[in-house]
Amino acid sequence: MTPTKEALLDVESDRTDTGGDDGPPVLRLREVSRHYGGIRAVNEVSFDVAQGERRAVIGPNGAGKTTLFKMISREEPTTKGSVEFLGHDITRTPAHRVARLGLSRTYQITRVFPSLSVLENVVLACQGLRRGSFQMFNSAMGRKSIVDQAEEAIDTVGLRRGAKTPASELGHGEQRQLELGIALAQEPKLLLLDEPAAGLSAAERGLMRDLVRGLPPEMTVLLIEHDMELALGLADYVTCLHNGSQVAEGTPDEIRNNERVRDIYLGQGD
Amino acid sequence: MRNLTIGKWLSLASVAAVAIALPYIVPSFFVNMATQMLFLGLFALSINLIAGYAGMVTLGQAGVLGIAGYGIAIAYSRLDFSLGVSALLAILSTIVVAAFFGLLLVRATGVYFLMITLAQGMVVWGVAQRFTVLTGGDNGLRGISRPPFATEYWAYYYFSLLVVAVCVFLIFRIVRSPFGLSLKGIREAETRMPALGYDVRRIKLLAFVVSGTFAGVAGLLLVMYNNFFSPPSVYVKASAEGLLMSILGGVGTITGAFVGSGVFVFVTNYVSGFIERWPTLLGLIFVLTILFAPDGIVGSWQRLVWAPLLRRFGDAEAAELIEIEAGGGGLLTGGEAKGVRPDPETDSVTSVTPESTAERQSRQ
Numbered sequence: 112m113t114p115t116k117e118a119l120l121d122v123e124s125d126r127t128d129t130g131g132d133d134g135p136p137v138l139r140l141r142e143v144s145r146h147y148g149g150i151r152a153v154n155e156v157s158f159d160v161a162q163g164e165r166r167a168v169i170g171p172n173g174a175g176k177t178t179l180f181k182m183i184s185r186e187e188p189t190t191k192g193s194v195e196f197l198g199h200d201i202t203r204t205p206a207h208r209v210a211r212l213g214l215s216r217t218y219q220i221t222r223v224f225p226s227l228s229v230l231e232n233v234v235l236a237c238q239g240l241r242r243g244s245f246q247m248f249n250s251a252m253g254r255k256s257i258v259d260q261a262e263e264a265i266d267t268v269g270l271r272r273g274a275k276t277p278a279s280e281l282g283h284g285e286q287r288q289l290e291l292g293i294a295l296a297q298e299p300k301l302l303l304l305d306e307p308a309a310g311l312s313a314a315e316r317g318l319m320r321d322l323v324r325g326l327p328p329e330m331t332v333l334l335i336e337h338d339m340e341l342a343l344g345l346a347d348y349v350t351c352l353h354n355g356s357q358v359a360e361g362t363p364d365e366i367r368n369n370e371r372v373r374d375i376y377l378g379q380g381d
Numbered sequence: 382m383r384n385l386t387i388g389k390w391l392s393l394a395s396v397a398a399v400a401i402a403l404p405y406i407v408p409s410f411f412v413n414m415a416t417q418m419l420f421l422g423l424f425a426l427s428i429n430l431i432a433g434y435a436g437m438v439t440l441g442q443a444g445v446l447g448i449a450g451y452g453i454a455i456a457y458s459r460l461d462f463s464l465g466v467s468a469l470l471a472i473l474s475t476i477v478v479a480a481f482f483g484l485l486l487v488r489a490t491g492v493y494f495l496m497i498t499l500a501q502g503m504v505v506w507g508v509a510q511r512f513t514v515l516t517g518g519d520n521g522l523r524g525i526s527r528p529p530f531a532t533e534y535w536a537y538y539y540f541s542l543l544v545v546a547v548c549v550f551l552i553f554r555i556v557r558s559p560f561g562l563s564l565k566g567i568r569e570a571e572t573r574m575p576a577l578g579y580d581v582r583r584i585k586l587l588a589f590v591v592s593g594t595f596a597g598v599a600g601l602l603l604v605m606y607n608n609f610f611s612p613p614s615v616y617v618k619a620s621a622e623g624l625l626m627s628i629l630g631g632v633g634t635i636t637g638a639f640v641g642s643g644v645f646v647f648v649t650n651y652v653s654g655f656i657e658r659w660p661t662l663l664g665l666i667f668v669l670t671i672l673f674a675p676d677g678i679v680g681s682w683q684r685l686v687w688a689p690l691l692r693r694f695g696d697a698e699a700a701e702l703i704e705i706e707a708g709g710g711g712l713l714t715g716g717e718a719k720g721v722r723p724d725p726e727t728d729s730v731t732s733v734t735p736e737s738t739a740e741r742q743s744r745q
Contacts, residue, residue: 184576186572186576205575205580206575206576207574207575207576207577207578207579207580207581210575210576210577211578215576215577216576218573222570222572224565224566224569224570224573225569226565226569227562227565227566227569231562231565234562235562235563235565235566235577236577238559238562239563239577240577243559244559244560244563244579244584245559245560245563245583245584245587246558246559246560247554247555247558247560247561247591248551248554248555248558249554249558250558251557251558251559251562252557252562254559275702293577297577297578
């Protein structure tokens, strides 16, 4: 179940420290590489993401962040290296199986279902992980447990009023909220957010930041963000990529003060 | 919402009343036209199921229909099975062949999908044409009778009406089912489906088999209607006509298939008696539809007449639902491109430029 925002805040105050878990990592990347011919889009990236961790992947344009995400969600083959998710080696697993293991993602460029209503969009997300998506003779919008689950996710991202609106008629900011709602409705163990605030106004960015902050603390979140302040504000831990290679790793403060990161990233002026 | 429901039930009831009363009102010529409209409509609907709901446009559906057509003809007139058993065998072989065709298709999308369906249809046609021992070649197969209780034109009309009504009911349930929603998902944003846990190939394969089965039923009705089956029925022209009927009526709608087949049958059977160049007329109708009513006749009707009418009666919500439905899959307006941009190969800067911010704010 995706708790409402108030409930989330409660849970957060109960748990004093989630970072100290010594359980096995939710995600483990080992020298993951993606080569296009001679171009090394991603080159030997390795890191672990612990349960409940909020990790940001930052880096300038073309650093290979989105390609890395696609390899984790298995939408793109891995040239070299291995990806482990919850102890399973998923380097060769089909994308839909990875999704069923508990991995959801959002896209940098909104990928909602335009002529379906907001509710249908989210119901589609919920039924994808359940048995019965091949059922032909009962109503998709009549399966109560799924519709309830979908409505909760819609509440969480604040789209309750427009649940019947077709997604194509939402504003850009609302489409980004729906984008997140689709992924959240699946109650993932690992959530990949590819620039959740892409193209949002300052006010909308604030809303998105609050949404990501309000995610259940046990949910592991890996996030790409171009906006350095937003990324550093949300993450416990940051990995910086440059030209496909990992150049720095550390807490937001360490990254802020890292010479190389400054040179290659902040120096360019975003 | 209430107006919408009442309106739908009223129109359904009046269509049913007219359909049942038809043989008592009009002469046999028109009843036969209505019979053709029914099975051609079912054929168009089977195409619509994959093209309109799942975004997979096919040009080989007549080949699938042909498996059922030749299946029943061969089983009945060459192998001397009873009509019922022949029909059953025909449907089973359609399912098997559709599954085989589907396996070859599920990896392809867009124009590649279209080309493979075209090739498959032509293979069936080629076999029908050349494998004369089995299919009779150009001469076709004769001697398939109608069911003994439906030999009269009006009885066969009622028989077709019943079969088609059952199929329409099933398709109506399917497009609203979880499976139907998955099909729409594939149509709207196929690339997102795997990440949501959907095995897109399996869904497409199943969709192709289900659609093929309905095409097979339409094929059985066609054979028994003509008492004859020959290669032109499986040719690419027949596939294209089916696709055009479903576009003419409105892709992504159920009634559209029958409106489309109705116009088609009316022009080919009736208007052709007055206008020698009726194929030109048919072509003109298709071109004008695509130019001025890309949602088809039913889609445009819903958008231009039905939705404003509901608004006038103060039911804006129902009107909006109708308009979404009328939009269909955007089969003609670019399919997946609608509202969703292609995925860039690498990261691209999406910094907020002043213009785009202003634009967005004005939209909200």
